[in-house]
Amino acid sequence: MNCRECLEELATGSLRELTPDSSVSRHAAACPDCGPLLTQLRDREYQAATILNNLRPLSDPITVAGTAGTLARRHRIGRVVVTLTAIALGLTIWFAADTMVSDFGGKGFNVPMLRTETMSLSCLTPEQAGEIISPYVRSNGSTYYVPPAGVSAITVRATPTELAQVRNLLRDFDNDRNASCHLNTGPGPDFTELQRQLKALEKLQPVLAGTKASPAATKPDNPKNK
């Protein structure tokens, strides 16, 4: 073995496992450079191992055990406190968010909750429909739009609940058979009767015309007839 091989072996080999009859030990015993180096390496690792392995902890084990128990219990209580605090915080945030949504709904919080719907009207005018639904469209941001004249519809922007109410109201009022629009426009029995009576009157028109002329002709007091 030469110095190079010895150094290669010393660089990564185990010094504990070097036996006196190994090739490295035999070379180191004969080589003036490798011998002291091996001794230095061995001494350093031996001293390090001795110092570290013989160092004892200063803390008393009973104190360590007591402290560990106290700290562990404190950690457990701390975890419970943290959990409860987190739950309380969550509830507070939830309540606050809920309150803010209901309070400031029209200012941005519950804008997505509003729906817009246009409802056609067959009987009521948009103004009439507006007057009917006005008390029901009261939440923040809710409103209704009356279209220009000639369009029989009304557009409502409101919460789903309000929209449902409005829909029911308009259906009830718009389909009311006693509403004036139904009486005037529908081909009901009353209108037919009226037409029949009108035709009868038309038939009677010449008769009526005749009766109107004869009294003048047969008037006895008329001096021209005499």
Added chain:
Amino acid sequence: MSAGSGATLVQPYISHRMLRRRKRRRAEGVEEIAPFRDRSAYALDVQLASLASAGDDAAFTSLVTRFQPAVFRWSLTFARDPDEAEDITQEVFVRVYRQIGNYRSDGPLEAWLYRITRRTATQLRRTRGRRGRLLLSSAARPERDVYTTDPGGRVDRQRAADVVRALFAELPQRQREIFDLIDLQGLSPAEVAERTGMRPVSVRANLFKARRAIREGLLATHPAYSELST
């Protein structure tokens, strides 16, 4: 193994990573020799752990008394000085108190403790590093020998701190850990592989790197070293 000798075939304490590796190897059809352990060797530890997990403080104190020197010794590898090792030791036993119920009693308590020590040291170091405390050099830090009234003990601790600094200052944690376990504490590479959950080949590779780094300074004094390095 005979049942009367107290030695039975047991599954040692293994990590999830090791468990996955074993399953993979089993799936690949690689034969694995199950290690035999002498259960009687750690029967006392199992009993102490069982009592401590049931809330017996005396058993926990016995357990601390039994393992405190070992935990302190392992902590020295991960710490920068003995004072930091004391802190790690204390924190390890706090965790042991909380997690003793998780010990599965199917392997030596020592291996389980070693894993806790390693994890605790890493986490403490990370926490302290985050706070910027470890950025200070050891020279800049104030001496914390206020508890040490024994002058001899103080010298020993100072020498230990010097050794840790001289040997381990430049080494990555894994290399310093393996070098310490094998070359300074005398464990075999197979034992270290089992304890750290690493593959034996990785243990050997890290050991060689650590030795090379530690011995390089002295080897460089040899006249033929330049020839070796080229």
